[in-house]
Amino acid sequence: MSLLRSSLMVCMVVLLVACAGEQDPCKSFFEPYPDLASARYRTERNAAFLDGMAAYSRGDYAGAIQPLKLHVENRRDDDAARIYLACAYLATGKPYDAELQLDFLEKSTRPGFRDQVDWYNALCWTCSGQYGRALEQCDKILAAKAHTYTAEAARLKEALQGR
Numbered sequence: 001m002s003l004l005r006s007s008l009m010v011c012m013v014v015l016l017v018a019c020a021g022e023q024d025p026c027k028s029f030f031e032p033y034p035d036l037a038s039a040r041y042r043t044e045r046n047a048a049f050l051d052g053m054a055a056y057s058r059g060d061y062a063g064a065i066q067p068l069k070l071h072v073e074n075r076r077d078d079d080a081a082r083i084y085l086a087c088a089y090l091a092t093g094k095p096y097d098a099e100l101q102l103d104f105l106e107k108s109t110r111p112g113f114r115d116q117v118d119w120y121n122a123l124c125w126t127c128s129g130q131y132g133r134a135l136e137q138c139d140k141i142l143a144a145k146a147h148t149y150t151a152e153a154a155r156l157k158e159a160l161q162g163r
Helices: 002-021 025-029 047-057 061-074 079-091 095-106 114-127 131-143 150-160
Strands: none
Touching: 025 114, 025 150, 047 061, 047 079, 061 079, 079 095, 079 114, 095 114, 114 131, 114 150, 131 150
């Protein structure tokens, strides 16, 4: 009985060590989109956006959500606010909410954030455990002639293969 117990303990330790070395690809690959907007001149029309961006730039992504959400509800055409809101949702563990914001950007006729939408969609699917969809998105990015996130997509694809 003692030999069996010892063998089980050894197996458990080996499994724990193996699992500890495996990192969460969501946490490993997600980086919020850089704050390129909070230095805008404050007006009544963009006050909620700038309040959200103040929290975002401090790394308070949970605090950024409500003002950014309020802003995009009032200014549906503000693509920059949507990308920041999507990232705030991803940073707080809400990939489905982030994906919804990216869906709005995908439907936009304005081309400003196409590469970011591709990349953050891959991360939404990674963070929600939809690895097959994330791999397909990585392949889409890698097939593009020029894409901002080619290197990141290649690394993410490598990390997700076999999951």
